[in-house]
Amino acid sequence: MDIAGVLQIVIVLSAIISASIPLSRYMAHIFNGEATFFDKIANPAENLTFKFLKLNEKEETDWLTYLKTGLTANFFMLALVFIILRFQNYLPFNQMHYKGIPWALDFNTAISFVTNTNWQNYAGEAALSNFSQMALVFLQFTSAATGLVFLIAFIRGLAKTQAKNVGGFYPDFIKALYRIFIPLAVVFAVIMLFMGSPQTFKMQKKVVDMTGATQLLSVGPVASMVSIENIGTNGGGFYNANAAQPYENPTPFTNALLIFMMGVIPTAIFFMYGIMIKDKKHAFSLFLVALTLLAVCIFTIYRQEAAGNPFLAKLGAAVRASKYNPGGNMTGKEEHIGIAQSSMFAAATTAFTTGNVDSAHDSYMPASAAVLLGEMMLNLIFGGIGVGLLNMLAMVIIGVFIAGLMVGRTPEFLGKKIESKEVKLATLAMFAHAFIIIVPFALALSVPAGLAAGTTANPGPHGFSEILYAFASAVANNGSAMAGFNGATVFYNVILGVVIFLGRYVPIICQVAIAGSLIKKKSVPESSGTFPAHGPLFYFVVMGTIILIGALTFFPALALGPVAEHFALMRGHLF
16 A cells, blocks of 8 residues: 555545535435425426326325335336336337347346346446436436435434324435436536546447547447446446446546545435434444444455455565556556555445446455455445445444343433334344345355356355355345356346345335334433443444444355455465
8 A cells, every 4th residue: 555545545535525514414404394505496397296296295104105105116117127128129229229138137137227236247338228228327316216215214213203104205205316316417427428428329439549440439328327327326337347448437537536426425324314313423423333344444455455466476476566557456457547546446336335346356355355245245334325324223223222231221222212123123124134145145056057157267265255246246236246257147137136126125124114113102311321322332332233243144154255265365375
């Protein structure tokens, strides 16, 4: 590591935090029903939408109706995009006459995009029409809004006392789209357009290269997709190579900008949460937990990648740092981006569960791969929009319950008694996430179709890690993959589609049910025995709960994959 690299990381993190604070206030105003500077622009569009769809903009429902409405809307959008992808050859903006994609791939893709996962077992520029790409962009907006508004329902369950209704799904959903995601996406799309990303309905552009030869380059509405893929923590790119493709990520500045886009809303959500529950100290404590974990992950990866492969060093073949070469492990990384930003991008895209990549994660050092896997397995280091804080709060409920047992008191959280129902639901959400990763992963390792995707080309711990990464990425709604993994088979399209679906909705159902339980409770006055929801003790209880539960749940799998590969590499053994 060097000072310049550390400085790049610190500047980007500082920019994310600085921008997230005013954004959090704006978001809190929106969901508290308060006036904002954007009302004059948003109100007419919202009113027209409510009128066209015949919706009640002041709708208030209980948690179960809120959940049912949200899930129904998601399933309808899933079916719609499935049909568009299946029959894209009959639809417009298909100048290359691409056929409809196979049913298993269509199943996987539609589920993936509606759940904010954006797993891509295809090369978009070589398989999808511009119309299909725009259908996926539509889901990138709605999936981000869905995650956010389910969190809003949970926050209202904490903030209200002895109430019934958590709000209305459609009013919250439409506000999230018109007041947050669309405006931000437009701003960042314009920036990306000026930085060199294409934005056109043509599908090819003829260029003459430096040798005088003519080439046909794939183009389309790239800037708009890059914007929402990152600002909505989606990750699905127009091109197969994602941010490693120059049209999606032209310069080191845009690389830093993409990291900023991934992180600004998930970070703002923590501060928004504090405003909405009227306890900023509590929210700041949770923010510090997430920031600590993220910083450790970033600098662990940076240190590993900057040090390079110790096996090559022993052979005298390591790349030495110089004025024109940074040294370290540059395999799979873009030279104009470098190790520092690549390391931060990798840590950010798995922490914020975006899935966009600017380098090949398959080429990272084994210890770095363990960190990337750990971030997705926890799925709460800021996490994707809405779901990251939801998962963090589930851990908080478990931690508070354990702390209450230690002192012999009925646990309380933000003035409400935490009883068996809330603990059971929080535990179910946590273990469902782990179960949906580990059990299908074990199934994949037990059948030839599952083994063929990773272990044939890379036997041993590395092949094991590639398949484990796929399932962790799918369940965490991340969508990135190790390059050595081949998921473009019927087996993996189907099994990953199922785990993506379950990994998204099972925890959300449990978490919204917790909100429905908490909102009915009365507020309990603080006493001398009340466990504080902020401060050093709370910080360490939450951090300890996350580390302990994460280690007990996932370390055995990590030990057989990247951890084993790391120690084997230290002893000079390659696979």
